[in-house]
Amino acid sequence: MSRIFEVFRQERKGQPLQHAGSVTAPDERFAEIYAREQYGRRQESVALWLVPREAVSEISEFPDEFEMKYRRVDGYSIKARLREAREQAGTLEQAPGAGDDT
Protein backbone atom coordinates (compact mmCIF):
# COMPACT_ATOMS: atom_id res chain seq x y z
CA MET A 1 0.00 0.00 0.00
CA SER A 2 3.03 2.22 -0.03
CA ARG A 3 3.98 3.90 -3.29
CA ILE A 4 7.27 5.22 -4.56
CA PHE A 5 7.52 8.79 -5.78
CA GLU A 6 10.54 9.97 -7.72
CA VAL A 7 11.65 13.42 -6.63
CA PHE A 8 13.24 16.02 -8.90
CA ARG A 9 14.85 19.05 -7.38
CA GLN A 10 15.64 22.52 -8.73
CA GLU A 11 18.50 24.21 -6.94
CA ARG A 12 18.06 27.71 -8.38
CA LYS A 13 15.47 29.37 -10.57
CA GLY A 14 16.20 28.78 -14.24
CA GLN A 15 18.17 25.60 -13.67
CA PRO A 16 16.95 22.19 -14.82
CA LEU A 17 15.19 19.95 -12.34
CA GLN A 18 17.39 17.00 -11.59
CA HIS A 19 16.61 13.66 -10.08
CA ALA A 20 17.24 13.88 -6.34
CA GLY A 21 16.05 10.48 -5.14
CA SER A 22 12.73 9.01 -4.13
CA VAL A 23 10.34 8.83 -1.21
CA THR A 24 8.10 5.98 -0.18
CA ALA A 25 4.70 7.14 1.06
CA PRO A 26 1.12 5.91 1.35
CA ASP A 27 -0.21 8.62 -0.99
CA GLU A 28 0.57 11.95 -2.71
CA ARG A 29 -0.16 13.98 0.39
CA PHE A 30 2.33 12.11 2.55
CA ALA A 31 4.79 12.10 -0.34
CA GLU A 32 4.65 15.90 -0.64
CA ILE A 33 5.30 16.41 3.06
CA TYR A 34 8.11 13.88 3.07
CA ALA A 35 9.74 15.26 -0.07
CA ARG A 36 9.58 18.79 1.35
CA GLU A 37 11.36 17.68 4.52
CA GLN A 38 13.78 15.34 2.79
CA TYR A 39 14.88 17.60 -0.06
CA GLY A 40 13.90 21.12 1.01
CA ARG A 41 14.41 21.65 4.70
CA ARG A 42 17.90 23.07 4.31
CA GLN A 43 16.88 25.61 1.66
CA GLU A 44 18.65 23.44 -0.90
CA SER A 45 15.77 23.56 -3.39
CA VAL A 46 13.53 26.21 -4.89
CA ALA A 47 11.15 23.67 -6.46
CA LEU A 48 10.44 19.96 -6.34
CA TRP A 49 8.61 17.71 -8.77
CA LEU A 50 7.06 14.51 -7.56
CA VAL A 51 6.39 11.77 -10.09
CA PRO A 52 4.74 8.48 -9.15
CA ARG A 53 7.15 5.70 -10.11
CA GLU A 54 4.43 3.98 -12.16
CA ALA A 55 4.14 7.09 -14.35
CA VAL A 56 7.75 6.76 -15.45
CA SER A 57 8.46 4.92 -18.71
CA GLU A 58 11.86 3.38 -18.75
CA ILE A 59 13.97 2.61 -21.80
CA SER A 60 17.00 0.55 -21.02
CA GLU A 61 17.94 -1.44 -24.12
CA PHE A 62 20.18 0.08 -26.74
CA PRO A 63 21.41 -2.67 -29.05
CA ASP A 64 24.63 -2.02 -30.93
CA GLU A 65 25.13 -5.33 -32.71
CA PHE A 66 27.46 -3.96 -35.37
CA GLU A 67 29.60 -1.70 -33.16
CA MET A 68 28.96 1.40 -35.21
CA LYS A 69 31.76 3.39 -33.59
CA TYR A 70 31.54 6.05 -36.26
CA ARG A 71 28.26 7.21 -34.68
CA ARG A 72 30.00 8.12 -31.47
CA VAL A 73 31.57 11.52 -31.05
CA ASP A 74 34.31 10.68 -28.58
CA GLY A 75 37.84 11.14 -29.87
CA TYR A 76 36.62 12.83 -33.01
CA SER A 77 37.47 16.55 -33.26
CA ILE A 78 34.88 18.26 -35.34
CA LYS A 79 35.80 21.92 -34.95
CA ALA A 80 38.43 22.27 -37.71
CA ARG A 81 36.45 20.19 -40.18
CA LEU A 82 33.34 22.15 -39.53
CA ARG A 83 35.12 25.41 -40.15
CA GLU A 84 36.55 24.12 -43.40
CA ALA A 85 33.14 22.94 -44.55
CA ARG A 86 31.58 26.28 -43.69
CA GLU A 87 34.26 28.19 -45.59
CA GLN A 88 33.55 26.12 -48.67
CA ALA A 89 29.84 26.62 -48.29
CA GLY A 90 30.27 30.34 -47.65
CA THR A 91 28.31 30.17 -44.40
CA LEU A 92 31.15 30.91 -42.00
CA GLU A 93 29.83 34.37 -41.09
CA GLN A 94 26.39 33.08 -40.12
CA ALA A 95 27.72 30.18 -38.08
CA PRO A 96 26.77 30.08 -34.40
CA GLY A 97 29.55 31.66 -32.37
CA ALA A 98 31.00 33.42 -35.43
CA GLY A 99 32.98 36.49 -34.45
CA ASP A 100 34.16 35.18 -31.10
CA ASP A 101 36.29 32.54 -32.81
CA THR A 102 39.93 33.11 -31.85
Next chain:
Amino acid sequence: MSERSDRLLAIADDELILGWRNSEWTGIAPFLEEDVAFSSIAQNEIGHARALYELAAAELGTTADELAFDRRLDEYRCAPLVELRRLEWARTIARHWLYETADEIRLAALKVSDDPEIAGVAAKMDREEAYHRMHAEMWIDRLLASDDGRIRLNEAVDELWAYALGVLDDELRPELRSRAEARLGRQLAEVEPVPRGVHEAELAELLEEMTIVRRSAPGGARW
Protein backbone atom coordinates in the same frame (compact mmCIF):
# COMPACT_ATOMS: atom_id res chain seq x y z
CA MET B 1 9.59 39.14 35.75
CA SER B 2 7.20 41.01 33.49
CA GLU B 3 4.02 39.46 32.17
CA ARG B 4 5.54 39.80 28.70
CA SER B 5 8.63 37.74 29.43
CA ASP B 6 6.61 35.25 31.44
CA ARG B 7 4.37 34.72 28.41
CA LEU B 8 7.36 34.47 26.05
CA LEU B 9 9.02 31.88 28.29
CA ALA B 10 5.85 29.80 28.51
CA ILE B 11 5.69 29.46 24.72
CA ALA B 12 9.45 29.09 24.31
CA ASP B 13 9.51 26.31 26.90
CA ASP B 14 6.61 24.56 25.15
CA GLU B 15 8.48 24.65 21.85
CA LEU B 16 11.82 23.58 23.34
CA ILE B 17 10.48 20.67 25.36
CA LEU B 18 8.15 19.44 22.60
CA GLY B 19 11.00 19.73 20.11
CA TRP B 20 13.12 17.64 22.44
CA ARG B 21 10.40 15.04 22.95
CA ASN B 22 9.68 14.75 19.24
CA SER B 23 13.38 14.36 18.54
CA GLU B 24 13.31 11.22 20.70
CA TRP B 25 11.74 9.52 17.67
CA THR B 26 14.83 10.17 15.54
CA GLY B 27 16.05 6.79 14.38
CA ILE B 28 13.02 4.86 15.67
CA ALA B 29 10.02 6.47 13.92
CA PRO B 30 7.72 4.01 12.11
CA PHE B 31 9.50 4.43 8.77
CA LEU B 32 12.41 6.31 7.28
CA GLU B 33 10.56 9.16 5.58
CA GLU B 34 8.56 9.86 8.71
CA ASP B 35 11.73 9.75 10.75
CA VAL B 36 13.29 12.52 8.66
CA ALA B 37 10.09 14.60 8.58
CA PHE B 38 9.35 14.33 12.28
CA SER B 39 12.95 15.09 13.21
CA SER B 40 12.87 18.13 10.94
CA ILE B 41 9.70 19.34 12.63
CA ALA B 42 11.41 18.86 16.00
CA GLN B 43 14.33 21.01 14.84
CA ASN B 44 11.90 23.72 13.71
CA GLU B 45 10.27 23.80 17.15
CA ILE B 46 13.66 24.28 18.77
CA GLY B 47 14.39 27.12 16.34
CA HIS B 48 11.12 28.77 17.39
CA ALA B 49 12.10 28.35 21.03
CA ARG B 50 15.39 30.11 20.35
CA ALA B 51 13.69 33.10 18.70
CA LEU B 52 11.34 33.47 21.67
CA TYR B 53 14.11 33.03 24.25
CA GLU B 54 16.08 35.75 22.49
CA LEU B 55 13.18 38.17 22.83
CA ALA B 56 12.81 37.35 26.50
CA ALA B 57 16.59 37.45 27.06
CA ALA B 58 16.85 40.98 25.65
CA GLU B 59 14.29 42.11 28.18
CA LEU B 60 15.75 40.15 31.10
CA GLY B 61 19.39 40.99 30.39
CA THR B 62 20.46 37.39 29.84
CA THR B 63 20.96 35.00 26.89
CA ALA B 64 18.80 32.46 25.11
CA ASP B 65 21.10 29.62 26.22
CA GLU B 66 20.88 30.63 29.86
CA LEU B 67 17.11 30.71 29.66
CA ALA B 68 16.95 27.38 27.88
CA PHE B 69 19.42 25.48 30.05
CA ASP B 70 20.26 27.21 33.32
CA ARG B 71 16.93 27.63 35.06
CA ARG B 72 15.71 25.50 37.93
CA LEU B 73 13.05 22.89 37.24
CA ASP B 74 10.36 24.95 38.98
CA GLU B 75 11.18 27.96 36.78
CA TYR B 76 10.21 26.22 33.56
CA ARG B 77 6.84 27.41 32.34
CA CYS B 78 5.96 24.68 29.81
CA ALA B 79 2.60 22.95 29.73
CA PRO B 80 2.68 19.35 31.00
CA LEU B 81 1.34 18.16 27.61
CA VAL B 82 4.79 18.61 26.08
CA GLU B 83 6.62 16.95 28.96
CA LEU B 84 5.17 13.46 28.61
CA ARG B 85 7.75 10.93 27.53
CA ARG B 86 7.87 7.98 25.15
CA LEU B 87 4.32 8.13 24.00
CA GLU B 88 3.68 5.42 21.43
CA TRP B 89 3.05 6.58 17.88
CA ALA B 90 -0.73 7.17 18.00
CA ARG B 91 -0.30 9.20 21.18
CA THR B 92 2.62 11.07 19.68
CA ILE B 93 0.47 12.02 16.70
CA ALA B 94 -2.46 12.90 18.97
CA ARG B 95 -0.22 15.17 21.04
CA HIS B 96 1.36 16.67 17.93
CA TRP B 97 -2.07 17.47 16.47
CA LEU B 98 -3.53 18.79 19.76
CA TYR B 99 -0.47 20.94 20.31
CA GLU B 100 -0.40 22.31 16.76
CA THR B 101 -4.11 23.11 16.93
CA ALA B 102 -3.69 24.91 20.26
CA ASP B 103 -0.57 26.64 18.97
CA GLU B 104 -2.41 27.92 15.90
CA ILE B 105 -5.05 29.50 18.14
CA ARG B 106 -2.39 31.00 20.38
CA LEU B 107 -0.34 32.34 17.44
CA ALA B 108 -3.41 33.91 15.86
CA ALA B 109 -3.85 35.92 19.07
CA LEU B 110 -0.14 36.83 19.22
CA LYS B 111 -0.02 37.92 15.58
CA VAL B 112 -2.32 40.83 16.40
CA SER B 113 -0.39 41.74 19.54
CA ASP B 114 0.34 45.44 20.18
CA ASP B 115 3.96 44.44 20.70
CA PRO B 116 5.51 44.53 17.20
CA GLU B 117 8.36 42.15 18.16
CA ILE B 118 5.97 39.52 19.46
CA ALA B 119 3.62 39.96 16.50
CA GLY B 120 6.60 39.62 14.13
CA VAL B 121 7.96 36.41 15.66
CA ALA B 122 4.46 34.94 15.85
CA ALA B 123 3.90 35.61 12.14
CA LYS B 124 7.24 34.00 11.25
CA MET B 125 6.55 30.98 13.43
CA ASP B 126 3.10 30.58 11.95
CA ARG B 127 4.50 30.36 8.41
CA GLU B 128 6.53 27.31 9.46
CA GLU B 129 3.87 25.87 11.75
CA ALA B 130 1.57 25.74 8.71
CA TYR B 131 3.63 22.76 7.49
CA HIS B 132 3.56 21.12 10.90
CA ARG B 133 -0.20 21.40 10.80
CA MET B 134 -0.32 19.88 7.30
CA HIS B 135 1.73 16.98 8.63
CA ALA B 136 -0.48 16.56 11.70
CA GLU B 137 -3.72 16.83 9.71
CA MET B 138 -2.71 14.23 7.15
CA TRP B 139 -2.00 11.80 9.97
CA ILE B 140 -5.35 12.56 11.60
CA ASP B 141 -7.12 11.85 8.28
CA ARG B 142 -5.15 8.65 7.95
CA LEU B 143 -6.02 7.49 11.47
CA LEU B 144 -9.68 8.43 11.08
CA ALA B 145 -9.88 6.45 7.85
CA SER B 146 -9.75 3.03 9.51
CA ASP B 147 -11.48 1.51 12.55
CA ASP B 148 -8.21 0.57 14.18
CA GLY B 149 -6.73 4.02 13.59
CA ARG B 150 -9.82 5.84 14.80
CA ILE B 151 -9.94 3.81 18.01
CA ARG B 152 -6.29 4.41 18.75
CA LEU B 153 -6.53 8.13 17.99
CA ASN B 154 -9.65 8.59 20.11
CA GLU B 155 -8.13 6.76 23.06
CA ALA B 156 -5.02 8.88 22.83
CA VAL B 157 -6.96 12.15 22.53
CA ASP B 158 -9.09 11.24 25.55
CA GLU B 159 -5.97 10.59 27.60
CA LEU B 160 -4.34 13.84 26.54
CA TRP B 161 -7.38 16.12 26.43
CA ALA B 162 -7.00 17.67 29.90
CA TYR B 163 -3.33 18.28 29.10
CA ALA B 164 -4.15 19.87 25.74
CA LEU B 165 -6.57 22.34 27.37
CA GLY B 166 -3.76 23.30 29.73
CA VAL B 167 -1.66 24.67 26.85
CA LEU B 168 -4.00 27.64 26.42
CA ASP B 169 -5.23 30.47 28.62
CA ASP B 170 -8.83 30.24 29.81
CA GLU B 171 -10.27 32.46 27.10
CA LEU B 172 -8.79 30.45 24.22
CA ARG B 173 -9.86 27.00 25.45
CA PRO B 174 -13.40 27.02 23.98
CA GLU B 175 -11.86 27.52 20.52
CA LEU B 176 -9.64 24.48 20.97
CA ARG B 177 -12.60 22.42 22.11
CA SER B 178 -14.78 23.40 19.18
CA ARG B 179 -12.03 22.73 16.62
CA ALA B 180 -11.08 19.38 18.12
CA GLU B 181 -14.69 18.24 18.46
CA ALA B 182 -15.49 19.26 14.87
CA ARG B 183 -12.45 17.42 13.57
CA LEU B 184 -13.10 14.22 15.50
CA GLY B 185 -16.87 14.39 15.04
CA ARG B 186 -17.61 13.81 18.70
CA GLN B 187 -17.81 15.54 22.05
CA LEU B 188 -14.80 15.69 24.32
CA ALA B 189 -15.03 15.37 28.09
CA GLU B 190 -15.59 18.31 30.42
CA VAL B 191 -12.37 18.08 32.40
CA GLU B 192 -10.23 20.28 34.58
CA PRO B 193 -7.25 21.46 32.46
CA VAL B 194 -3.80 20.33 33.62
CA PRO B 195 -2.23 23.70 34.43
CA ARG B 196 1.22 25.09 33.69
CA GLY B 197 3.68 25.24 36.53
CA VAL B 198 3.02 21.77 37.95
CA HIS B 199 5.50 19.50 36.24
CA GLU B 200 5.37 15.86 35.31
CA ALA B 201 8.07 13.69 36.88
CA GLU B 202 9.47 13.10 33.38
CA LEU B 203 10.55 16.75 33.09
CA ALA B 204 13.28 16.39 35.72
CA GLU B 205 14.70 13.45 33.80
CA LEU B 206 14.54 15.38 30.54
CA LEU B 207 16.29 18.45 31.96
CA GLU B 208 19.03 16.24 33.36
CA GLU B 209 19.64 14.82 29.90
CA MET B 210 19.14 18.10 28.06
CA THR B 211 21.65 20.08 30.12
CA ILE B 212 24.41 17.48 30.36
CA VAL B 213 26.71 19.20 27.85
CA ARG B 214 25.98 22.60 29.33
CA ARG B 215 26.85 21.41 32.84
CA SER B 216 29.98 19.56 31.74
CA ALA B 217 31.33 22.67 30.00
CA PRO B 218 30.19 25.63 32.11
CA GLY B 219 32.31 28.07 30.06
CA GLY B 220 30.38 27.10 26.95
CA ALA B 221 30.90 24.09 24.67
CA ARG B 222 32.73 24.71 21.38
CA TRP B 223 31.75 22.62 18.38
